[in-house]
Amino acid sequence: MLWGGGRARIKVSGEAIGAAGRARGVRKKQGGWSSLLGFLQFGANSDPGAPRLPFYRHALLVRITHWLNAGVLLVMLMSGLQIFNAHPALYWGAQSDFTHPLLSFSAFQNSLGQIDRGVTQLGPWHFDTTGVLGASWLDGTLLARAFPAWATLPGPQWLAMGRVWHFFFAWLFVINGGIFAFYALTRGHIRDLTPTARDIRALPHDIMQHAKLRFPKGEAAKRYNALQKLAYFTVVFVLGPLVVLTGLTMSPTMDAAFPFLPWIFDGRQSARTIHFICAFSFLGFFMVHIIMVVLSGTWNNIRSMITGRYLIEAGGEDV
Amino acid sequence: MSDASRRNFLRSATLTAGALTLAGCRSLSQTQWVQDVLYTAEGLTRRVQRLFAGTHTLAKEYAKSDIAPVFRANGTLNPPTDDYQQHVRDGFVDWEVKVEGLVEHPLTLSIADLRKLPSRTQITRHDCVEGWSCIGEWTGAPLKLVLAMARPKPNARYCVFYCADPMTDTDNDGVADDDFYYESHDLLECTHPQTLLAYQLNGKPLPVANGAPVRLRAERQLGYKQAKYIERIELVESFAHIGGGKGGYWEDRGYNWYGGI
Numbered sequence: 174m175l176w177g178g179g180r181a182r183i184k185v186s187g188e189a190i191g192a193a194g195r196a197r198g199v200r201k202k203q204g205g206w207s208s209l210l211g212f213l214q215f216g217a218n219s220d221p222g223a224p225r226l227p228f229y230r231h232a233l234l235v236r237i238t239h240w241l242n243a244g245v246l247l248v249m250l251m252s253g254l255q256i257f258n259a260h261p262a263l264y265w266g267a268q269s270d271f272t273h274p275l276l277s278f279s280a281f282q283n284s285l286g287q288i289d290r291g292v293t294q295l296g297p298w299h300f301d302t303t304g305v306l307g308a309s310w311l312d313g314t315l316l317a318r319a320f321p322a323w324a325t326l327p328g329p330q331w332l333a334m335g336r337v338w339h340f341f342f343a344w345l346f347v348i349n350g351g352i353f354a355f356y357a358l359t360r361g362h363i364r365d366l367t368p369t370a371r372d373i374r375a376l377p378h379d380i381m382q383h384a385k386l387r388f389p390k391g392e393a394a395k396r397y398n399a400l401q402k403l404a405y406f407t408v409v410f411v412l413g414p415l416v417v418l419t420g421l422t423m424s425p426t427m428d429a430a431f432p433f434l435p436w437i438f439d440g441r442q443s444a445r446t447i448h449f450i451c452a453f454s455f456l457g458f459f460m461v462h463i464i465m466v467v468l469s470g471t472w473n474n475i476r477s478m479i480t481g482r483y484l485i486e487a488g489g490e491d492v
Numbered sequence: 493m494s495d496a497s498r499r500n501f502l503r504s505a506t507l508t509a510g511a512l513t514l515a516g517c518r519s520l521s522q523t524q525w526v527q528d529v530l531y532t533a534e535g536l537t538r539r540v541q542r543l544f545a546g547t548h549t550l551a552k553e554y555a556k557s558d559i560a561p562v563f564r565a566n567g568t569l570n571p572p573t574d575d576y577q578q579h580v581r582d583g584f585v586d587w588e589v590k591v592e593g594l595v596e597h598p599l600t601l602s603i604a605d606l607r608k609l610p611s612r613t614q615i616t617r618h619d620c621v622e623g624w625s626c627i628g629e630w631t632g633a634p635l636k637l638v639l640a641m642a643r644p645k646p647n648a649r650y651c652v653f654y655c656a657d658p659m660t661d662t663d664n665d666g667v668a669d670d671d672f673y674y675e676s677h678d679l680l681e682c683t684h685p686q687t688l689l690a691y692q693l694n695g696k697p698l699p700v701a702n703g704a705p706v707r708l709r710a711e712r713q714l715g716y717k718q719a720k721y722i723e724r725i726e727l728v729e730s731f732a733h734i735g736g737g738k739g740g741y742w743e744d745r746g747y748n749w750y751g752g753i
Contacts, residue, residue, distance in 0.1 A: 256623065257623065260622035267554070268627045269624040271564065326521070327522075336747075336748065337527070341532070344536065424753040425711065425753075427545070430544040430545035432552055441617065442624075
């Protein structure tokens, strides 16, 4: 199975890989600009001089839905934080136990009545997070706000507009994700993303290879490795549906229509907490994703997600 | 286009788009056409939610043991007008709720009149637009019964609820004196079995902070849709001519009219 729904336009021949494998021995040491450019193009532990063969990596539909999703998720996260700022506390169960939130952000005033401290509470712990969480600066004033203005959409406190952004882009998120899921399920792309028993067995080896920043070459680079499959599958088929369902559970009309929604999440406030965790899981995935894109070849990866064209460094490390 | 120039173009296009997105976030929210586009989702959401929720699916009703020790009050906590304060002192014996507009039979109901109607008691979860939830037991007259007495005309589509709490302090003396709260619901929500003119919370007369002597309960909607301190209900075909024309005090300030989400 090849990447991008198995519709490779350009094949890497075994012949070329063999030759490239031999060529690796004669790698020359390069310095300064050319090694930086090599890193930006092909990432860590790659030989900029090695033969490379083009490979059609991502189908057009995957590329389009990927970039739309990137923009939509950014708006969803930032408008979601704007909404969260209206009541910056999380609870478990059907309703809010205002005296015992699981997580809360608050601002405190000094004796003159000016806000001077932001505090984050997580369970029994309290942290001074002035400037970032609980209290942060906007136009020269320290304001009581859970997340700072640079992280929210709109920047200033404006719940109504945050909701309008969130509920418009929620539709785009569902439609775009639905198109991708339909494509993946009907065109075999789901198999590229589903970890197999062999992948699970290879997991320790994959983790070691990742820790050493050694990324697959040759034939192995045409497939997602075990860690990639686990990450992509979880994000697309677990985190995606979960964030939508917990979002719907916060709607009182949806709860009347589908009483099982608050039931499966143990209540509306639990659903809100899980929704929040999902949002930050997306953010966590995004950060690891960007680090991996950079380490494994920024421009090679970005180009493959724009034009589909990916250059595979020949090499025999088939894992 | 050569490979290199295409690559350069794509690179700068990506960077420019990113910078514009970040810089434009603030002003985008204030741009009329952006707002117009974003607000279109409300109609879609309302239609789809109504499709699934139908006219009479009920909001979940909870057990006595689920009732919150203190029901959180929000918005106006004590209307400061002399008129309202006099009603508080009098125990609301002279409070009247008028039902008028597009009805065959306009009504004026006292709290005693409302209490004489068949009542409904329900333990439900109140969901605030801010994000919190609170469970309480409400007792009141189903609005459906009141409307049946008033007999809406065929062209009546909405109930507009006029409240006794002013929201704006026009003369800056620290006391609100103008822009009285109002809300509206369509007849579908108004005739829902759980939609009440509630006069009791947790078995006691409605406290002032929660909307005494009578407030709306529309259990499939968010808190800002549940008007407190109700004095008058007007049946209308359109609310475009009322207040800011968006169907409610908060709607005139940007909130969605459809409050089911």
